[in-house]
Amino acid sequence: xxxxxxLLTRRFPPAVEARAARDYDARLRQDDTPFTAAELARAAxxxxxxxxxAGDPLGANAIRQLPASVRILxxxxxxxxxxxxxxxxxxxxxxxxxxxxxxxxxxxxAMTLILMCARRAGEAERMLxxxxxxxxxxxxxxxxxxxGKRLGVLGMGRIGQTLAHMARGFGMEIHYRNxxxxxxxxxxxxxxxxxxxxxxxxxxxxSMHIPGGEATKGWLDAxxxxxxxxxxxxxxxxxxxxxxDAALCAALHSxxxxxxxxxxxxxxxxxxxGYHNAPNVTLLPHLGSATEETRDAMGFRCLxxxxxxxxxxxxxxxxxx
Ligand code: 8YV
Numbered sequence: 001x002x003x004x005x006x007l008l009t010r011r012f013p014p015a016v017e018a019r020a021a022r023d024y025d026a027r028l029r030q031d032d033t034p035f036t037a038a039e040l041a042r043a044a045x046x047x048x049x050x051x052x053x054a055g056d057p058l059g060a061n062a063i064r065q066l067p068a069s070v071r072i073l074x075x076x077x078x079x080x081x082x083x084x085x086x087x088x089x090x091x092x093x094x095x096x097x098x099x100x101x102x103x104x105x106x107x108x109x110a111m112t113l114i115l116m117c118a119r120r121a122g123e124a125e126r127m128l129x130x131x132x133x134x135x136x137x138x139x140x141x142x143x144x145x146x147x148g149k150r151l152g153v154l155g156m157g158r159i160g161q162t163l164a165h166m167a168r169g170f171g172m173e174i175h176y177r178n179x180x181x182x183x184x185x186x187x188x189x190x191x192x193x194x195x196x197x198x199x200x201x202x203x204x205x206x207s208m209h210i211p212g213g214e215a216t217k218g219w220l221d222a223x224x225x226x227x228x229x230x231x232x233x234x235x236x237x238x239x240x241x242x243x244x245d246a247a248l249c250a251a252l253h254s255x256x257x258x259x260x261x262x263x264x265x266x267x268x269x270x271x272x273x274g275y276h277n278a279p280n281v282t283l284l285p286h287l288g289s290a291t292e293e294t295r296d297a298m299g300f301r302c303l304x305x306x307x308x309x310x311x312x313x314x315x316x317x318x319x320x321x
Contacts, residue, residue: 004310005069006049009035009056012076013292016299020051023303023311037062044070049306051299053077055268060087072309072316074302077289078102081212081239085321095321096305100158101297102289106237107162109288110207113235113261114151114167118205119143120259122282144204144231144258147171152203154219155210155238156182156190163207164190175203200227205235212239222247231258237288240265245272252278263288 005025008017011032020026027047035043037057044050045067052058053076063084072094075083080097088095116122120143127133127141151167153160156176164174165188174190176182177199181192193199200206206228210216220234221244228234234257236243245266251257259280265271268286275281289298305316 004049005047006051006306006310007044007047009040009043009050009052010076012051012299013295015296016303019300019303023307024049037065041065041067048072048310049074051076051302051306054079054082056082058083060084063087063091063093066091066093072096072306074305074316076298076302079211079239080320081241083321089321094309094316094319096302096316096318097320098298098301099318101301102294103158103162105291105294106159106288107166108291109263109284110159110163110209110235110237111166113237113263113282113284114146114205114207114233116282117143117233117235117259117261117280118146118149120280123279146205148173149204150175150202152176152199152206153190154199154206154208156186157209159237160207160209161186163209164188172205175199196224197227200224201229203232204229205233208234208236208242209238210242212241216242218242218244220244220248222250225251225256228257230256233257233259233261235261237263240268245274249274249278252280 003025006020007027008020008029011029017028034055035057040057040062046069048069049072050070051074064087070093073083073088074096076098078097078099080095083095085095120141124141147170149172151172151174153164153174153176156178167174175193176190177193193202219242225247248260252260261282263284264286275283289295301318305318308314308316
């Protein structure tokens with residue numbers, strides 16, 4: 001039996017590329033820069049599946065240009081906001097994602113940012129690198145301790161719940177805002193809020209885990225930031241588009257917010273200019289899922305989905321469109 005052809009749009013972990021090459025006529029890339037829409041269409045000529053990632057051109061226009069051979073887009077991400085799902089549906093192209101396998105890694109990055117913000121680790125590290133440390137003092141770089149603080153999880157899905165579990169280990173009290181209240185077994189004592197006002201006014205640290213897209217664009221705007229208590233911390237590991245960057249920067253400069261930790265940005269890899277000189281912001285380059293274990297598991301999940309449709313003619317297990 002001839003192997004189906006798939007295109008891998010980026011360089012993926014070696015174990016993922018090896019499995020792809022074993023089971024498919026796999027088009028691997030040496031160059032790791034994202035294709036343009038026209039390049040993607042050309043590279044996918046004759047391919048039945050595309051293993052793609054965030055940053056690839058998968059808007060409606062690019063999907064319309066894909067060759068007729070393409071039956072499935074398996075994205076190496078849980079988020080699908082970079083893909084025009086309706087356009088894929090209209091073309092009869094299945095879309096799959098990689099839920100669950102990145103819960104721990106992404107929650108770890110949220111916890112990293114919470115710790116860095118609370119303990120001013122970014123500022124402190126920059127001070128040493130700048131050769132600006134003149135010696136220990138009793139009041140130098142005082143942060144806040146996490147024990148007893150109220151963590152507000154916005155979007156209590158799988159990643160949010162994993163973070164809540166970690167934060168309980170630091171002695172934090174968990175509050176959450178979600179589309180709907182979770183069953184008690186998943187809530188595990190976390191306090192549900194049915195309005196943004198209640199939620200934002202009740203917490204010390206906001207951790208954002210909501211998807212991107214039109215519905216959540218600019219969710220954390222000036223009005224909602226005002227609802228946070230003075231001295232609060234904001235962390236975002238979901239999607240950058242959910243934050244109004246100018247409003248967040250203004251609240252950092254005014255001191256209304258103690259600190260912010262961001263792993264995701266609108267318009268990545270460019271970031272809002274104001275973040276470059278805000279002293280109390282910690283910036284990471286979208287590291288959420290970047291562990292060896294997780295990136296292998298994400299790639300294998302993509303291949304499981306491709307296998308289901310292209311090698312066995314079955315419904316892919318993680319189909320989102
Ligand atoms: C991905 C992510 O690795 O899964 C997601 O939604 O944000 C990341 O962890 C990245 O988007 C590459 O596709």
